[in-house]
Amino acid sequence: MSGATAAGPSGPTAADEVVDVCRELIRFDTSNPGDGTGPGERAAAEYVVGLLQDVGLEPELFESAPGRANVVVRVEGEDSSRPALVVHGHLDVVPAHAPDWSVDPFAGELRDGLVWGRGAVDMKDMDAMVLTVVRQMAREGRRPARDLVVAMFADEEAGGRQGAHWAVEHRPELFAGATEAISEVGGFSVDVAGQRVYLLQTAEKGLAWLRLVASGRAGHGSQVHTDNAVVHLAEAVARIGAHAWPTHLTPTVRALLEGVAELTGLPFDPEDPAGLDALVDALGPAARFVGSTLRHSTNPTRLAAGYKENVVPGTATGVVDGRFLPGRSAEFDAQVAALAGPHVRVEDVVRDTGLEVPFEGDLVEAMVAAVTAEDPGAHVLPYMLSGGTDNKALARLGITGYGFAPLRLPADLDFAGMFHGVDERVPADALVFGTRVLDRLLRTC
Incomplete structure (x- = not known):
C-alpha cells in the first residue's frame, strides 16, 4: 500500500485537472439511499484507483460488502518519523430527484463557470482537489511534509457503517501512526460585513x-x-x-x-x-x-x-x-x-459522537497560513458543523479531525443550501483555488 513517486515533473497540474476530475466523479452515480439499494461506490472507487496508479502510487481497494468500495493509499513524506496526516473524502452521495433539477444531476455539466451535479459540494469537489494535488506531487517527485494516508470512503451519507467505521474496525492498520485528519465541511469562505471569512471546522x-x-x-x-x-x-x-x-x-x-x-x-x-x-x-x-x-x-x-x-x-x-x-x-x-x-x-x-477540538496547534496554524497566503487579508474563524463527517469514525483511533475543504466562493452563493439540495454546484475557479491551498498545506504541515 506504500506509495512510489514518479521521476520528474510531467503532465498536467492539479489546477489543470481538478475540474475535469470533479466532473468525472459526479458522472458515477453513487447514490446512497441508506437502505442498501443504491448502486454502490465500486465504479467510482476503481476510477480513483486508476488516477493514483497512473502516477506510480499503490492504492488498495477493499469492500465492506459487495459494491461498497473504499480506497486507501499511503504517501511517504519527507519526515516519516512524524505522525501521519489522514486526508479523506467519501465517494457516495445522497439521491437526487432528477425532475426537480435544471440539469441532469449525474452529467457533471460545466455551465456558467460552475460544475453542476450531485456531489459537486458534498463532496466530490474535495475528492477531486485531494486526488489532483496528490497526483501533481507524485508527478513532480515531491513528497508531503509527513506521511499522508489518503482515503476515499463509502457510505458516509448513511453514517459510514460500510465505509469509515468499517475501515476503522476491520483495517485499523491502514491508519497506523496517524494523529490528525482533514476532510469536509470547512475551509469555505463567507462574506461577513464585506470581509471574506473562511470557516474552519473544529x-x-x-x-x-x-x-x-x-x-x-x-x-x-x-x-x-x-x-x-x-x-x-x-x-x-x-x-x-x-x-x-x-x-x-x-x-x-x-x-x-x-x-x-x-x-x-x-x-x-x-x-x-x-x-x-x-x-x-x-x-x-x-x-x-x-x-x-x-x-x-x-x-x-x-x-x-x-x-x-x-x-x-x-x-x-x-x-x-x-x-x-x-x-x-x-x-x-x-x-x-x-x-x-x-x-x-x-x-x-x-x-x-460529537466532536470538538481546540482552534490551535501546528496543523491549525498551517491551515490558516495556507489560506491567507492564497487570499491575503482574509480572516479564518472556527465553527461547528451541524451535521457530521467521517472524522467521527477516525476519532475512535485517537485521530483529531478538522473540516478543511478550501473554497473561495462568491459572496452571493448559497453554498450551505447546496448540500443535499437541488441544482448542487460549485465554481470551477473555487476548485482551482482549493488545489493551491491544499498543495501549500501538504508541503508545510
Whole structure:
C-alpha cells in the first residue's frame, strides 16, 4: 500500500485537472439511499484507483460488502518519523430527484463557470482537489511534509457503517501512526460585513437518528380507544418537534460568534438570544450550518402506522433526526425520553459522537497560513458543523479531525443550501483555488 513517486515533473497540474476530475466523479452515480439499494461506490472507487496508479502510487481497494468500495493509499513524506496526516473524502452521495433539477444531476455539466451535479459540494469537489494535488506531487517527485494516508470512503451519507467505521474496525492498520485528519465541511469562505471569512471546522454535533415506537390497544376503529398508539405517537412527535432547546455555547461556537462580533461591530452577549441570532445571521448562507449549533436539535422526519382505515393499530412508529452538542448526549437523551412520554419507546437507529477540538496547534496554524497566503487579508474563524463527517469514525483511533475543504466562493452563493439540495454546484475557479491551498498545506504541515 506504500506509495512510489514518479521521476520528474510531467503532465498536467492539479489546477489543470481538478475540474475535469470533479466532473468525472459526479458522472458515477453513487447514490446512497441508506437502505442498501443504491448502486454502490465500486465504479467510482476503481476510477480513483486508476488516477493514483497512473502516477506510480499503490492504492488498495477493499469492500465492506459487495459494491461498497473504499480506497486507501499511503504517501511517504519527507519526515516519516512524524505522525501521519489522514486526508479523506467519501465517494457516495445522497439521491437526487432528477425532475426537480435544471440539469441532469449525474452529467457533471460545466455551465456558467460552475460544475453542476450531485456531489459537486458534498463532496466530490474535495475528492477531486485531494486526488489532483496528490497526483501533481507524485508527478513532480515531491513528497508531503509527513506521511499522508489518503482515503476515499463509502457510505458516509448513511453514517459510514460500510465505509469509515468499517475501515476503522476491520483495517485499523491502514491508519497506523496517524494523529490528525482533514476532510469536509470547512475551509469555505463567507462574506461577513464585506470581509471574506473562511470557516474552519473544529467541531461537529453528535448524531442521534431515533426511532419512536408507540404502543397501544389494537381494535376496531368505530370503538372508544383511550389507549391509541397513533395518538401516543402523534403527541410525542409534536412535543419533540416543538421543544425549544436552550442555548448552550461551546468553546467553538463562542469563538466564532466573538469573531463575527469583532468584524461586524455587533454586540456579543451570550445571555441575549436576539443578539446571538443577529450574529448568526451576519454569516449569510452559512447561518444554515451555524444556526443549530447553539443548541441541541430534534426534527421529526418519518411516520408510519396502521394497515387499514377501520383498524386501530397496536403500534405506531416515527423517526427523529436528533443532533446533540459535543459532550452533552446524556442531557439530550434524558430530555427526549421525557418528551416522548410513558407510552413511547425511544430506540437508536444510528448514533455517533460529537466532536470538538481546540482552534490551535501546528496543523491549525498551517491551515490558516495556507489560506491567507492564497487570499491575503482574509480572516479564518472556527465553527461547528451541524451535521457530521467521517472524522467521527477516525476519532475512535485517537485521530483529531478538522473540516478543511478550501473554497473561495462568491459572496452571493448559497453554498450551505447546496448540500443535499437541488441544482448542487460549485465554481470551477473555487476548485482551482482549493488545489493551491491544499498543495501549500501538504508541503508545510
